[in-house]
Amino acid sequence: xxxLIKKLPKAELHLHIEGSLEPELMFRxxxxxNIDIPYKDIEDVRNAYNFTNLQTFLDIYYAGANVLITKxxxxxxxxxxxxxxxxxxVIHTEIFFDPQTHTARGIAFETVITGIKEALADAKERYGIxxxxxxxxxxxxxxxxxxxxxxxxMAFKEDIIGVGLDSSELGNPPSKFTEVFEKAKEAGFxxxxxxxxxxxxxxxxxxxxxxxxDRIDHGVQSxxxxxxxxxxxxxxxPLTVCPNSNIELKVFEDYKAHNIKELLDYGLNVSVNSxxxxxxxxxxxxxxINLCDNLPLTENDIVTLVKNSFRSSFIDDDLxxxxx
Ligand code: HPA
Ligand code: ZN
Numbered sequence: 001x002x003x004l005i006k007k008l009p010k011a012e013l014h015l016h017i018e019g020s021l022e023p024e025l026m027f028r029x030x031x032x033x034n035i036d037i038p039y040k041d042i043e044d045v046r047n048a049y050n051f052t053n054l055q056t057f058l059d060i061y062y063a064g065a066n067v068l069i070t071k072x073x074x075x076x077x078x079x080x081x082x083x084x085x086x087x088x089x090v091i092h093t094e095i096f097f098d099p100q101t102h103t104a105r106g107i108a109f110e111t112v113i114t115g116i117k118e119a120l121a122d123a124k125e126r127y128g129i130x131x132x133x134x135x136x137x138x139x140x141x142x143x144x145x146x147x148x149x150x151x152x153x154m155a156f157k158e159d160i161i162g163v164g165l166d167s168s169e170l171g172n173p174p175s176k177f178t179e180v181f182e183k184a185k186e187a188g189f190x191x192x193x194x195x196x197x198x199x200x201x202x203x204x205x206x207x208x209x210x211x212x213x214d215r216i217d218h219g220v221q222s223x224x225x226x227x228x229x230x231x232x233x234x235x236x237x238p239l240t241v242c243p244n245s246n247i248e249l250k251v252f253e254d255y256k257a258h259n260i261k262e263l264l265d266y267g268l269n270v271s272v273n274s275x276x277x278x279x280x281x282x283x284x285x286x287x288x289i290n291l292c293d294n295l296p297l298t299e300n301d302i303v304t305l306v307k308n309s310f311r312s313s314f315i316d317d318d319l320x321x322x323x324x
Pocket of ligand 1: 016019054061166167168169194197245275276
């Protein structure tokens with residue numbers, strides 16, 4: 001099984017580039033940029049990665065992102081992730097970034113996107129890895145802030161395939177962002193949103209009906225509504241599931257309690273993704289391996305999960321057919 005997982009060419013659809021910041025790079029950049037970080041060494045960092053829910057993770061994740069200052073920093077961050085893609089045989093990746101995390105610190109939108117974009121261009125040239133960039137709005141901030149970010153992004157429209165919604169879910173439902181998603185759709189962006197990670201299944205309904213999203217990120221709480229499950233199945237709406245993340249953030253008690261096999265057996269379009277791999281103990285292959293170690297997934301299931309990620313991707317139809 002492990003051989004199959006390693007061997008299969010994969011696509012990744014749910015990966016926050018800031019969440020691929022490994023402690024080693026964090027230390028190097030902190031030193032170079034003279035940024036204080038609250039850790040004395042790498043081991044200290046790893047010990048701090050002991051989360052009880054989404055918010056306890058986000059606090060540490062945003063603090064880590066403070067070391068990213070220059071275009072080269074964003075390039076190096078992205079390039080290190082690309083090297084993991086090579087290792088794990090990920091041949092297509094659609095990565096999230098959180099512009100507001102950086103612009104709020106005085107880092108220009110252009111600095112961030114250019115560093116990421118140049119690394120992805122080199123990934124294509126050097127390894128043939130195809131990619132897309134999705135900009136996420138931080139849902140703990142206001143819709144006006146998201147509107148301002150969308151406006152800033154328009155100058156880089158050619159570099160961004162979609163918009164998403166992430167950060168603290170509880171208390172910040174999709175309905176808070178209805179108008180800005182409508183505007184993003186008019187501008188031609190694909191739409192995704194984190195929904196039903198910690199929030200209940202009503203967040204998934206809102207993402208579908210009020211935001212008109214193309215994919216749900218996480219979505220594991222859909223299991224609590226039969227009507228929603230039927231709809232997700234009928235419409236084959238993609239759910240980008242992130243097993244390691246769900247365990248680390250205590251969405252499920254352990255891998256054996258994870259519902260991905262149930263979602264898959266029901267006929268939903270689910271895929272496996274790494275979310276924030278530097279914080280959640282592993283990249284995409286490790287997510288698959290942890291699932292296989294704990295759930296009765298068959299080889300057929302693995303192939304279906306991998307195919308789902310390609311068919312749910314935003315790549316052009318020609319390339320999609322080639323990948324499938
Ligand atoms: N959920 C919400 N926001 C996030 C996540 C997540 O899993 N990872 C990074 N930002
Ligand atoms: Zn996520």
